[in-house]
Amino acid sequence: MFAAMLRLSTRIAVLALLPSLSTAFPASLELVLDDAHPQVSAWPAVTVRSDPSHTLTLDEVRREPRAFAAPSGPKGNLGPRQDTVWVRLPLRVADGDGRWVFDLDYPSIHEAELYLLEAGERVMERRLGSALPFTERPMPSRSHAAILSLSPGRQYELYLRVRTPSTMVLPITLLKPEPYQLREYRLQLEQGLIMGIALTLLVYSLIHWWSLGNPLFGYYAVMLCGSSIFFLVYFGIAQQNLWNKQTDLTLKIGPIAVLLALAAGGQFVAHALDTRRHSPWLHRGLAAVAAGSITAFAASLLGLFDYRATQIAATGLGPLLMVLAIPAAWNQARQRDPVGIFMLLGWTSYAIGAITMAGLLRGLLPANLLSQHLFQWGWLIEMLVWMRVLGLNIESVRRAAEQAQVEKLTFESMAYTDALTGLPNRRGLNAALAHALRYCGSDAVLAVYLLDLDGFKAVNDRLGHDAGDELLVQVGQRLHQQLRRNDIIARLGGDEFVIVAGSLPGEAEALILGHKLLDAFEHPFAVAGQPCRVGLTIGFALAPQDGHDAASLLKCADTAMYAGKQAGRHTLRRGATSPGPA
Numbered sequence: 001m002f003a004a005m006l007r008l009s010t011r012i013a014v015l016a017l018l019p020s021l022s023t024a025f026p027a028s029l030e031l032v033l034d035d036a037h038p039q040v041s042a043w044p045a046v047t048v049r050s051d052p053s054h055t056l057t058l059d060e061v062r063r064e065p066r067a068f069a070a071p072s073g074p075k076g077n078l079g080p081r082q083d084t085v086w087v088r089l090p091l092r093v094a095d096g097d098g099r100w101v102f103d104l105d106y107p108s109i110h111e112a113e114l115y116l117l118e119a120g121e122r123v124m125e126r127r128l129g130s131a132l133p134f135t136e137r138p139m140p141s142r143s144h145a146a147i148l149s150l151s152p153g154r155q156y157e158l159y160l161r162v163r164t165p166s167t168m169v170l171p172i173t174l175l176k177p178e179p180y181q182l183r184e185y186r187l188q189l190e191q192g193l194i195m196g197i198a199l200t201l202l203v204y205s206l207i208h209w210w211s212l213g214n215p216l217f218g219y220y221a222v223m224l225c226g227s228s229i230f231f232l233v234y235f236g237i238a239q240q241n242l243w244n245k246q247t248d249l250t251l252k253i254g255p256i257a258v259l260l261a262l263a264a265g266g267q268f269v270a271h272a273l274d275t276r277r278h279s280p281w282l283h284r285g286l287a288a289v290a291a292g293s294i295t296a297f298a299a300s301l302l303g304l305f306d307y308r309a310t311q312i313a314a315t316g317l318g319p320l321l322m323v324l325a326i327p328a329a330w331n332q333a334r335q336r337d338p339v340g341i342f343m344l345l346g347w348t349s350y351a352i353g354a355i356t357m358a359g360l361l362r363g364l365l366p367a368n369l370l371s372q373h374l375f376q377w378g379w380l381i382e383m384l385v386w387m388r389v390l391g392l393n394i395e396s397v398r399r400a401a402e403q404a405q406v407e408k409l410t411f412e413s414m415a416y417t418d419a420l421t422g423l424p425n426r427r428g429l430n431a432a433l434a435h436a437l438r439y440c441g442s443d444a445v446l447a448v449y450l451l452d453l454d455g456f457k458a459v460n461d462r463l464g465h466d467a468g469d470e471l472l473v474q475v476g477q478r479l480h481q482q483l484r485r486n487d488i489i490a491r492l493g494g495d496e497f498v499i500v501a502g503s504l505p506g507e508a509e510a511l512i513l514g515h516k517l518l519d520a521f522e523h524p525f526a527v528a529g530q531p532c533r534v535g536l537t538i539g540f541a542l543a544p545q546d547g548h549d550a551a552s553l554l555k556c557a558d559t560a561m562y563a564g565k566q567a568g569r570h571t572l573r574r575g576a577t578s579p580g581p582a
Helices: 002-020 058-063 177-212 215-234 237-241 248-273 280-301 307-334 338-361 369-416 426-437 456-463 465-481 507-520 550-566
Strands: 031-033 039-041 047-051 084-093 099-104 111-118 121-128 144-149 155-163 172-175 445-454 488-493 496-504 525-527 530-532 535-543 572-574
Touching: 058 155, 084 172, 099 177, 111 144, 121 144, 172 177, 177 215, 177 237, 177 369, 215 237, 215 248, 215 369, 237 248, 248 280, 248 307, 248 338, 248 369, 280 307, 307 338, 338 369, 369 426, 426 445, 426 488, 426 496, 426 550, 445 507, 445 550, 456 465, 456 530, 465 488, 465 496, 465 507, 465 525, 496 507, 507 535, 507 572, 535 550, 550 572
Parallel strands: 031 084, 535 572
Antiparallel strands: 039 172, 047 084, 084 155, 099 144, 099 172, 111 121, 111 155, 445 496, 445 535, 488 496, 525 530
């Protein structure tokens, strides 16, 4: 314990004395490389110097070593800067074969020049950065990397000149070639999986957009596409696989894609949460964000915005969209609306990642694995959660369609059904009879019975209309009990009913059914607590013998029924072709 404390005290004392010592680079430590530690962050040992004029050469910066100073702020992040920055890194290899990879893992860095010096002599010079065509990079990798051949026991100096319109994030690491390749394989696999998921979601949303015509799926697809393009650019996959040389347009593709995603995102939130109805002021705000994003998108494409202006627009409108969207989702979630709950979960995940990314781009957070990847994972979780929002929207559309169908069937039922008895009315009878007539012939006749109640008016006058209505309902039920499953019973109005019985062998069977109906009315009905007797007078016609259409058959049956009334009631008669009362 004492020895450890002594060593620590010695180091603190040495560091405290460094400014007063006659050394060329007092703020710098030497980075020692050994094979036992195959991956080392260079940031603790770097010093930096600003070059606002963008004109300093390597020899000029080496002549003024005291102009270098330890970087302030978070590790590996100098924040947004307009100047050129020189980075110095003294290093020494303790053992091993001396093969190391210098890696600057921030693909958005535009221009970088790497110099390796041994004993003051330049032994290596490499150009790096996204401005360099991919085929001319020292290593064919998405990050800015170069192989260093170092001799054990020797001291070296690395100088890096950096200029970029993007944030100056400098996560500099020295790795052995094998760990470097393994890290790249893992990152490529990770990005491949994420982009595969995104592509699946994109195809799903486009198919539903095309098949359902629902704009919500279209907004989701555009939002997903824009965000995916941004991450392809941000992680260097786009220049590695899609284009070789960086141009003014490809330089801006990242923030342009973000603006596209923001424009669609504002409309997605507005439609999913129906802010036009629930929160008009939020709806106007979301519309303004979408309009602003489209305007900045167009201005960048037309060359009116450079990279920095496009990035400022994207990083400014992004938080504004969250400020509007999260309260809207919260209001819906408080009412236990599942759409609001899932929207809030998605936005919370996105917000955590977006705030982390904003902190990184503003130079407030260190450049590490978490800060560089959290935004993408937050976005992916958001997209997956919002698939549930789309699913809920499909369910809502389905429920609305089912309700519309129910209402349609209800209206049709009202149009074709007698409101009192629930039996088909005249319109329903005509439709059913027209259908039944298609299947009658000489070997299967169709009987149409027109029934009129005998004594109904007396019951109605004595017990009242409510009792009369109750009696009509019971009449319909009793008639139905006498019929076969496929026979039809309808009420024309008042105390008139019609029965259609198909597939009868002939007139004899029709007469049997008619008498069965008459016999059913031999027993009284119980209405309003009192026994009531009513009879039937039935006229019937047969198809095809007495007619081939509903109108002629009903007319024939009506004539027979009227004749039966005149002859004394409670009778069964066939129409004009019938030989007489049965």
